[in-house]
Amino acid sequence: MNQQLLTVVLALAVVLSGVPLASAAENQVIGRPDLSLSVPDNRVVPGETKTLNVSIVNDGVVVRGGPERFTTRVTTARAVRLDIADVPGLDVETDEVAVGQVPEGVVGPAPIELTVPEGVPPGTYRLPVDLSYTYTGIVTYDEQDPDDNPEFDDRSVTRRVTIPVVVEDRARFRVVDVTTGVQIGGGGSMVASVRNVGTDPAREASVRLTSGNGDLTFGGAATAESFVGEWLPGETKQVTFPVDVDDGAERRDYTVTGAVTYTDTDGLVQVSNELRASVRPLAEQSFSLSNVESSLRVNWEGTVTGRVTNEGPAPITDAVVVFQPASPNFDASETEYAIPDLAPGDSAEFAFDVEVSSAADPGSRQLGFVVEYDTEDDDARTSDALAARIDVAPERDPFTVDATEATVTAGGSGRLTLTVTNAEDETLSDISAKLFVDDPISSDDDEAFIGELGPGESTEITFEVGAGGSTFAKDYPVSVDFEYDRADGTTQVSDTFRLPVTVEERSGGGLPFGLVVGIGAVIVVGAAVVVVWRR
Secondary structure, rough: OOOHHHHHHHHHHHHOOOOOOOHHHHHEEEEEEEEEEEOOOOOOOOOOOEEEEEEEEOEEEEEOOOHHHHHHHHHOOOEEEEEEEEEEEEEEOEEEEEEEOOOOOEEEEEEEEEEEEOOOOOEEEEEEEEEEEEEEEEEEOOOOOOOOOEEEEEEEEEEEEEEEEOOOOOOEEEEEEEEEEEEEOOOOOOOEEEOOOOOOOOEHHHHEEEEEOOOEEOEEEEEEEEEEEEEEEEEEEEEEEEEEEEEOOOOEEEEEEEEEEOOOOOOEEEEOOEEEEEEEOOOOOOEEEEEEEEOOOOEEEEEEEEEEEEEEEEOEEEEEEEEOOOOOOOOEEOOEEEEEOOOOOEEEEEEEEEEEOOOOOOOOEEEEEEEEEEEOOOOOOOOOOOOEHHHHHHHHOOOEEEEEEEEEEOOOOOEEEEEEEOOOOOEEEEEEEEEEOOOEEEEOEEEEEEEEOOOOOOEEEEEEEEEOOEEEEEEEEEEEEEEOOOOOOEEOOOOOEEEEEEEEOHHHOOOOOHHHHHHHHHHHHHHHHHHHHHO
16 A cells, blocks of 8 residues: 555656746646647549638647636647648648637638649548647746736647548549631531549539620520530530620630539539630631722723632632622622632632713722622621722723715715724624714715624715705714614614714806805995985
8 A cells, every 4th residue: 555655656746847836925827729620621523723721729728727818828829830741642732821829719711722633533631731839838927916027938839630631532524625617707606525534423414604705605695505414434525505706806715614513423413613615716707809800981881800719717608799889880780799619718700790870980999899608507697898999991982983085065965984993892783873964964865784893893884965055165064873782782872973074166067156146245235326326
């Protein structure tokens, strides 16, 4: 019995040897903080970066109590710091977190960011954390006057704890590719290739995507959803969405985000990790004009020809070039010209017959065109306006007319012979000439006919004309015009050509007409003088 008592006394002496003993007039408060770490949400999935919000819990321990301020001091951890170590399989992005002072209770959260790489096996991982802090273990004070220079026994502690991180076994998804043939200003479809990169299958899955920019919409809406159904781990699904791109949109990458809603293996509806991808529309379809030429002139129908090139980026089908005259003085019999399907870089010729009115002015003019076409998705589109500058020549008569024989004697008749030349670039046919005369010139033979005249070809036509016997000798005007058929079958009437017919005096068989008139005038005046003299 004595031996056992001696053992207890010795043990108590050893314990008390580490604690400073207070004198009779002193007292002590003894305690320590008791820190632990708590993570409310420690579940992660491969392929994501997550922030663990760590709470520091302090269950302070008081061995010997005393004044409250000293009790609070011995249970408070100061300069608390978390040093996070690496754990195999996880990428820890946070090295250190300074927490500061931790009294009794809960302080936090202290953020620890980590990334779970793709392919990490599901399971529980232990994240090592070195928890360092200082505290006051003993406060020695004067019982009669506690504020009289109390003594503080400060200590430093570093100990390692672990935070459990659970990598869950679930379906996860990632966009691996996005393709679209939609051009700026157009619409069509977008195909997103989405892969189940998780370890569990998904049932009744649907993919939802959202565009954050109004220039790119899903059929006019910001969000679109497409049903997929059963989705096995490692399987890639092609999900199609309607897409429209605004006319004024820039050609750049547009961000789309979304998620997969599915039913898991426990029959619970889940929403996946965020999907994120970008889509870049094709450039707006463009065309160019080249070799635009014309044979237009005032008051005449000519031809406008040219070449249109598909500058891409996509092929076109069922295309027509549309002529858009900017002035009512230009009138095309047909305003559309069909061209073949064109791949990017291909070209096609076009031609329009255009009539220029007599009210038009000659000179340089700008003509407008557009290309109407179908896209690869059979959507009808119209290009931007295409402009071309051409020259309109002054009005030109279809014929030149020269009088090669145009002399007649007063009181007689003669031939009016005209040389008619085709001034056009085409053959003219069924040419009917009509002569117009005024007194003193007359004609009983005022029509002539030319069967056909090729470009630049000439021929002669003849009319019988006469002049009255009292006609003075000089030039008198006559007119002639032509009704004719063009090569396209249209019938036109030319302007009127004015030509001189020369009247000469009669020679022999009497006095000249002028002399006769002069003698007659003298006789009349003489008779008048005689009458006056007699009176």
